Amino acid sequence: MPNAATLIELDERIAILRANLSELTEQAAAYSGAADEDRAAExxxxxxxxxxxxxxQREQLAR
Structure with missing residues (x-):
């Protein structure tokens, strides 16, 4: 049985990364200039x- 605390921690980290990706995507849409676009893409x-x-990792733990 997977460790519930570990799954919760992974879920929290996943949520943070998804929020970061959403914000970065919005920022990238507002950028103009190749250097800014390259940095955003990276x-x-x-x-x-x-x-x-x-x-x-989460998928493996949930098994």
């Missing part, structure tokens, strides 16, 4: 990678 990519890893 931050979005990093956050998405972290989210993917946490979702993978």
């Amino acid at each position: 931050r979005i990519s990093e956050q998405q990678a972290q989210l993917d890893e946490l979702l993978k």
